[in-house]
Amino acid sequence: MSLKINNISRSFNGSEAVKNVSFEAGPGEIVGLLGTSGCGKSTVLRAISGLDDGYRGEVEINGEVSRQVEDSTGFIFQEPRLMPWLNVMENVTFGLKGNKASKDEIGKKYLRDVGLAGSEHLYPKELSGGMAQRVAIARALITSPEVLLLDEPFSALDAFTKMQLQDLLLKIWEAYRTTIVLVTHDIEEATYLCDKIVILKDRPGRVGREITLDAPRPRHRGSSELAEYKTEILNSLDLSRV
Numbered sequence: 001m002s003l004k005i006n007n008i009s010r011s012f013n014g015s016e017a018v019k020n021v022s023f024e025a026g027p028g029e030i031v032g033l034l035g036t037s038g039c040g041k042s043t044v045l046r047a048i049s050g051l052d053d054g055y056r057g058e059v060e061i062n063g064e065v066s067r068q069v070e071d072s073t074g075f076i077f078q079e080p081r082l083m084p085w086l087n088v089m090e091n092v093t094f095g096l097k098g099n100k101a102s103k104d105e106i107g108k109k110y111l112r113d114v115g116l117a118g119s120e121h122l123y124p125k126e127l128s129g130g131m132a133q134r135v136a137i138a139r140a141l142i143t144s145p146e147v148l149l150l151d152e153p154f155s156a157l158d159a160f161t162k163m164q165l166q167d168l169l170l171k172i173w174e175a176y177r178t179t180i181v182l183v184t185h186d187i188e189e190a191t192y193l194c195d196k197i198v199i200l201k202d203r204p205g206r207v208g209r210e211i212t213l214d215a216p217r218p219r220h221r222g223s224s225e226l227a228e229y230k231t232e233i234l235n236s237l238d239l240s241r242v
Helices: 041-049 088-093 100-113 129-141 159-176 187-193 224-237
Strands: 003-012 015-025 030-034 056-061 073-076 147-151 179-184 196-201 206-212
Touching: 003 041, 015 041, 015 056, 015 179, 015 196, 015 206, 030 041, 030 187, 041 056, 041 073, 041 147, 041 179, 073 129, 088 100, 088 129, 100 129, 129 159, 159 187, 179 187, 187 224, 196 224, 206 224
Parallel strands: 030 179, 030 196, 073 147, 147 179
Antiparallel strands: 003 015, 003 056, 196 206
């Protein structure tokens, strides 16, 4: 599925958060929205998702303008946002149509995909942060979205768990080739995961630069090639002005 963002601008209480943000994500492409805090990354993502329709500009999904939540789009938040009164299986299958047996069969497949087979009957309070975010990923995937939107989904996790879930995301991407837009402020994460990085700068946030990463997968976190991309990104951000 292709995604095109055309001149998105958004104001809150008379103050512009983002201005004329445009970029594209091709079918099966992983695009990162990268920038410092307050540059409007999450604002753009919420416009794409349809959770916020108060923006100017257009969001095109497969050539069709959309200003609403689409069944073809999944969203993973920074926090898992699980319902504490439901167990893992019930959280993952919540909202699915069909009888319990058919929903549980589908749920088990996606829980296996995220490495949580056998955890179906646990409740959110019994899960680690990483496990809870795996449940959130399974819940987003179970509707087979063609576009997956992620808003800093690993930022609250420890470094080792974060790396595990980054690799899990790539494994899922390889299996389903979903178009992904990832909001992050982590340069290493962006260079490890993304095919293209859209750098947002200033307030209101504007596209400062787009960088296409030609590094083949699997990528090595400590490679000189990714280090060169990191330097290029840092120079583009011009942090001395922040």
